[in-house]
Amino acid sequence: MVRGLRRLHRFEKRILEVARLQEDLVHIEQYGFSRKADNGFRFPIYALRIGKSSALKKRPVGIVAGVHGLETIGVRILLDFLHHCLANPDFFPELHNGKVGIHAIPMVNPGGIALRRRSNPAGVDLMRNSGVEAVRSMPFFGGHRLSKHLPYYRGNTLEPESRALYRFIFQSFFATKGRLMPVVDVHSGFGSVDHVWWPYASTKEPCRDTPLFESMGRFLKIQAGHSKLNFGPQSESYTTHGDLWDLYYDHYWKYHESDKNWKGRFLPLTLEVGTWSDLRESPTRMLNRKNIFNPDAERKQQTISAISKIPARSVSSIADIGKRLAQPEIAM
Template sequence: MDLSFVFFLFLLSFFLIPSSTIARGGDRIPIPSGFLDKSSELLARHLFEDKQRKISEALTDGYMSNTELEKSVTEFGQRCANISRIYSIGKSVNGSPLLVIEISDKPGKEEAEPAFKFIGNVHGDEPVGRELLMLLANWLCSNYMKDSLATMIVKNVHLHILPTMNPDGFALRRRGNANNVDLNRDFPDRFYPVNDVEDMRQPETRAIMNWVKNQQFAASASLHGGALVANYPWDGSQDSRKKYVACPDDKAFRYMASIYSQSHYNMSSSTEFAGGITNGAQWYPIYGGMQDWNYIHGGCLELTLEISDDKWPRANELPILFEYNRKSMLNLVASLVKSGIHGRTFSSDTYHPLPASVTINGIDYKTNSSRRFGYYYRFLAPSESYEVMVTMPGYESKTTRILLEDEAMSLDFILDPEVSDAGRQVDDCYCNCDGQGKLVVGILGRAHLDMFLAIFVVLLFLCFLLKRKAVIRFLKRRHFPGHKRAIEV
């Protein structure tokens, strides 16, 4: 028999083996001992209906329907128009809009501030997150300019809230979307090449990916149910075994997860998870998750928050669950103001912002500053010494060492342009008009050119002094409440 035909039959049988998807939130399925031996366990994103909990009518009483949720979001936008805007990032399989609430003192305007996103209801049968996120939005609106934490968040962070990523799954009372795909197994994964197939990706997943591509988020969290723990990357391991797999920002993620756990009513006292936090792969590996994708491709540090032991508790428990999680959610967002380093990157010759890259020595991860403001934010664990390096093509890199204490540090970088040998040779400068080059020196004459250059240098120096003075005044004025004065490198 032809070997190529045998190979084809092998691949066909491999992908047709029925399987179930490993699920976070209490639906634990034993992890296969060998990734290569049983990779079909990880390839299936479709779910079996008979393995899912049946949600009764009584349990749904008191939860907002999708129509009621859309109405609630719209009414929030009208009631809190001074600090919010409502926008859509796409639609679900069945056409429900994926509506986002942005909360800021300048909603819809790009600023030199960090952005944070919350996503709820990733799994249709885990509706607590969508309810708690609406309660959080309304609490911020009601307490802005009354509560110091609410006011600090609104003034210094752009908070984006997507109450439901999976409205179809919620309506069907099941984990997957309308195509019965687990959306938290649908993202591209470093160990899972099948998810790279664009045509197989769900519209809800595409919407999130495009959202992250167009909006630079510093950090984020998705809300799940079925356990009580703050989960951080990596979520998968190369051989699919349960073991601790640390990502480059492991210290920062553990600190970030601890902020949520320690602020929670009882998460940190967990007997199952030390301190109420866990590395995803050590708990049990999953593949195609949103958390790892955000970190790898979105430049965004994301947590997976399991906020309720019961996936679908009765509605009268929601106010209690909100109080248990409210301080945690607020402190997690506020950590972008209270922790890490932030600043702007400028060019020394023009003082225009630069979209530079910010890296930390010893941490294989890059943060980019924005094109418009040259603004960057880098979440880091406190009480550590870091060597920060900024690079930009065409500019000389700059490095500085800092000791990050228990508050955020403002750190601005002014980069000097690289000067090539060709740039110093005035005699080789030509003005090419319609393909006819004319030597500048030949037109002006050597004596006139020297005088012109001397005057130009003096004017340029005066302009440099004025701009430098103005920028320094600006930098001295700009810092968040409680931050150290900006350091200029």
């Protein structure tokens, strides 16, 4: 666990560094704890609130990462992005002048990062944990309850990490009126293309905001120049049980079901950064379960720099989503 712990502490240190960049603009909170590891450790889950308090309340957007402990490239993208926003006010002026507030959890699954595994310390894959049943999921990969020693295990109840994330989403976004609120969850995965997915993962049925998500995708692809991002509902790529965003999204609408004129829009997006572009050069990467999701060191740095600095396409798309969509008057 030592190497994983060292990495976890490096990230925790970076969270503090981000918080220190603009102390009057960043609040750091300990938001919950991971499931207990075998040695008794419970790892703290941190949240960052970035922006003026009125913007955080009335014009919130969100970004989270580290749901899967092996996909630490997402954590680095998130931290580089926040660092860049805070260190360069021109990059995202809306954050500094009170037009947008960012709610962030850099590491949803700190225990998985410390233990260097995809799942949480109890062996549960958090993106299979919500209890939502898929209409027709891929066998095994789509989530199972066979054994916690196998990947993609769903668990039997909502894990502490899933509950902490839900509480965070509920408190940060559910009560905000009249706003479009994108929340981006950064992952890394198969393939060499960067995907941006919206609900549902459990069914090919369209979600109620499908037309809105489609226009966001068109806008970012054509007008904002993110032509390499692949937009679509998650179920277009694969269908899984237990996606957390399916659960939170449906709860959002259940929560507001009695208000027929409710105008807020909670818009969860999963950004999956393709990390396989270097496969041809280093095919042995396939043989290592950790490296499947992480490019080699040099390529990793290139990927991170490409994504997290101007004119980085993926991250500036997050900024664009925040800028354009925190304004409900935009015609969608």
